Amino acid sequence: MNFVGTFVLAQLAASSPAAAIRINQLGYLPDAPKVAVFCSLDSVGIRDFVVTDAGGKTVLQRRADPAKSFGPCVLNYRLDFSSIRKSGDYHIRAGAITSPLVRIREDAYAGAADTLLYYMREQRSGYNPLFKTVVHTHDGIVVDDSTRAGKFVPVTGGWADASDYLQYVMTSANATFVMLMAYRDHPGSFADQFDARGLAGKNDVPDILDEARHGLTWLLRMFPSDAEMYNQLGDDRDHTYWDLPPTDSADYGWGKGKERALYPCTGKPQGLFKYKNRSDGFASTAGKYASTFALAAALYRTRDPQFAARLRQKALAAYAIGKKFPGVCQGAPGRAPYFYEEDNWVDDMELGAAELYALTRDRKYMRDALDYAAREPVTPWMGADTARHYQWYPWHNNGHYEIWRNAGPADRKIVADYYKRGIQAVVKRADNGFRIGIPFIWCSNNLMASFATQAYLYRRMTGDNQFRGYEQAALDWLFGTNPWGVSMVIGLPHDGVFARDPHSVVAKEMHVELTGALLDGPVYSSIYKHLLGISLHDADEYAAFNTGFIVYHDDVGDYSTNEPIMDGTANLSYLLAAISERRH
Numbered sequence: 001m002n003f004v005g006t007f008v009l010a011q012l013a014a015s016s017p018a019a020a021i022r023i024n025q026l027g028y029l030p031d032a033p034k035v036a037v038f039c040s041l042d043s044v045g046i047r048d049f050v051v052t053d054a055g056g057k058t059v060l061q062r063r064a065d066p067a068k069s070f071g072p073c074v075l076n077y078r079l080d081f082s083s084i085r086k087s088g089d090y091h092i093r094a095g096a097i098t099s100p101l102v103r104i105r106e107d108a109y110a111g112a113a114d115t116l117l118y119y120m121r122e123q124r125s126g127y128n129p130l131f132k133t134v135v136h137t138h139d140g141i142v143v144d145d146s147t148r149a150g151k152f153v154p155v156t157g158g159w160a161d162a163s164d165y166l167q168y169v170m171t172s173a174n175a176t177f178v179m180l181m182a183y184r185d186h187p188g189s190f191a192d193q194f195d196a197r198g199l200a201g202k203n204d205v206p207d208i209l210d211e212a213r214h215g216l217t218w219l220l221r222m223f224p225s226d227a228e229m230y231n232q233l234g235d236d237r238d239h240t241y242w243d244l245p246p247t248d249s250a251d252y253g254w255g256k257g258k259e260r261a262l263y264p265c266t267g268k269p270q271g272l273f274k275y276k277n278r279s280d281g282f283a284s285t286a287g288k289y290a291s292t293f294a295l296a297a298a299l300y301r302t303r304d305p306q307f308a309a310r311l312r313q314k315a316l317a318a319y320a321i322g323k324k325f326p327g328v329c330q331g332a333p334g335r336a337p338y339f340y341e342e343d344n345w346v347d348d349m350e351l352g353a354a355e356l357y358a359l360t361r362d363r364k365y366m367r368d369a370l371d372y373a374a375r376e377p378v379t380p381w382m383g384a385d386t387a388r389h390y391q392w393y394p395w396h397n398n399g400h401y402e403i404w405r406n407a408g409p410a411d412r413k414i415v416a417d418y419y420k421r422g423i424q425a426v427v428k429r430a431d432n433g434f435r436i437g438i439p440f441i442w443c444s445n446n447l448m449a450s451f452a453t454q455a456y457l458y459r460r461m462t463g464d465n466q467f468r469g470y471e472q473a474a475l476d477w478l479f480g481t482n483p484w485g486v487s488m489v490i491g492l493p494h495d496g497v498f499a500r501d502p503h504s505v506v507a508k509e510m511h512v513e514l515t516g517a518l519l520d521g522p523v524y525s526s527i528y529k530h531l532l533g534i535s536l537h538d539a540d541e542y543a544a545f546n547t548g549f550i551v552y553h554d555d556v557g558d559y560s561t562n563e564p565i566m567d568g569t570a571n572l573s574y575l576l577a578a579i580s581e582r583r584h
């Protein structure tokens, strides 16, 4: 470390707080549970807290509830101010600490789901509205296929998965599905301010459908015939260069900046070099194609009948392939050992079957959906301490909810109970001050968003409010009620504390704020320490809060906690749309 670095760290240490009050910076709905968390880094505790209104008048004085320590927070207290239901601006004071501005608003979440779409547009491959040009125009050339290797297939489009430019059907299909589902259930939460290309200006299509259709177009290209089901575009050879999308110079063996490698599902382990995945079927990918196309076919039935007819035919074809070739089609590693290690496929086939039943009303699909659901009632990370990278994906199983929408009372109860078991498994681990029970594996924010979404869906399905506090705690965590006091969505709220230095070449080189991007989020410090090629570029402004079992760094060098993720961002759109809708 050089002298300047030492000096900066000394300065940080001198100004380090001994405690903090963490809140949801986006705000609280008037009728929602409202709990701030007092995190003390030493053993100085508090007894009471007060809440003052915008005029400085005390509106609540209460006893702080001591809670189990968590991460860097040696002492933790829950400051419950749920009794305040009047919209307005407030501050919370406890000991010598004053909170940031606390907002209680009917419209606290208005427009939030649309804000996520700024990041989705920025991630577009094909025409990209940030660069105002077409990026990755040559895609792609088939690899790892005995009969088609070397063939060019036109698959331009879709979204870059994260800050690299790899593209996966696994994450892109789920992203598309969730956006379609968010629009179907909560159309009032979305505006029309951008056109199909993602440029400013309305086109009489809600922007969430513009974005979903961008995904659908790419997915149709990735599944051009029954004999060709593609799964991945590019591999980690992408990481050799840290380029902007229009000047991407990755070399897949036929020259820098040329076509990217296109991987089909093959039903066999894949990996062109040292590392191999554990693929053994098609169903994880086929199920995702089927569910996304089937839901889209229903939504576009009157809007665009021709498009809908094509989607319906593709949904049926994909589902049949999944039935014929059960098993998983995982991400393919390149030179590095990391890949998407999805191990479950019955969840994907369940969702595909549920959507095909909704589309066709053929009972055989409902029977399939219920059979698949019974084989994996709980998404297996729920209740676990760890998991492999994207081992259980999607992070929550929308299939149970989609069955529920069209099932009779007995089956409705069965799938609602499946959700309940998953929620209970997480809640059992959530006896800390933040009420958080997820494992802090890579992409923990996805787990947080999915837990909150599952808890929301369960509440909507059953009217049972017993987990509402945990649902709210997960939502609050994402918007700042976490040890670092950081909103995990860039730009939400625009005047909040959020990542200023994300792991993104676009943000770094273009000097743009990646508004709407959900970050990977905190990980176990043991994971962080063992990742390859990771180091901070600047002094850690959150060092005082990185002393516990989990860490988060607002640093371009930390690709494990501070990298924006496309699929997680899209996944959050449902929950934000749901909680904002009736407030418009």
Ligand SMILES: [Ca+2]
Pocket: 191, 192, 193, 194, 195, 196, 201, 202, 203, 204, 205, 206, 207, 210
């Ligand atoms: Ca639009």
Ligand SMILES: [Ca+2]
Pocket: 284, 342, 343, 344, 345, 346, 347, 348, 392, 393, 394
């Ligand atoms: Ca799966």
